[in-house]
Amino acid sequence: MDILSDKYRNEEIDLVVSAEARGFILGACLAYKLGVGFVPVRKSGKLPYEVEKAAYELEYGEDALEMHRDGVSKGDRVLVFDDLLATGGTARAICQLVEKPGGKVAGICFLIELTSLKGREKIKDYPVFSLIKY
Numbered sequence: 001m002d003i004l005s006d007k008y009r010n011e012e013i014d015l016v017v018s019a020e021a022r023g024f025i026l027g028a029c030l031a032y033k034l035g036v037g038f039v040p041v042r043k044s045g046k047l048p049y050e051v052e053k054a055a056y057e058l059e060y061g062e063d064a065l066e067m068h069r070d071g072v073s074k075g076d077r078v079l080v081f082d083d084l085l086a087t088g089g090t091a092r093a094i095c096q097l098v099e100k101p102g103g104k105v106a107g108i109c110f111l112i113e114l115t116s117l118k119g120r121e122k123i124k125d126y127p128v129f130s131l132i133k134y
Contacts, residue, residue, distance in 0.1 A: 005033035022083040039071040056089035074102030085113040088122030
């Protein structure tokens with residue numbers, strides 16, 4: 001978390017947005033270290049308030065993620081965090097949720113990237129950083 005927070009400390013980040021489950025633990029820690037808010041993204045039907053939804057493809061089908069409608073505001077600079085970059089579908093769906101209300105994805109960071117799965121291709125329009133690459 002020290003390395004990730006140092007990397008983004010001067011990027012004027014307003015929020016960290018992360019998907020369940022490991023993303024909650026590490027993403028909340030990253031938000032704390034940056035001194036910014038944290039917004040959770042969950043699978044369908046898990047959040048208690050009005051939500052926006054983004055579908056994404058899996059190797060074996062389709063799934064969807066949801067974020068509270070008021071989680072990100074127009075102009076918010078958002079750092080998307082996930083523990084693992086595999087195929088890129090989850091990260092891309094989170095970016096769509098951030099951008100729908102007018103948020104700006106300032107960067108996407110991962111703890112681990114599985115390079116052979118080429119997940120960066122789905123999120124190539126964003127600045128991406130991975131701490132560990134396999």
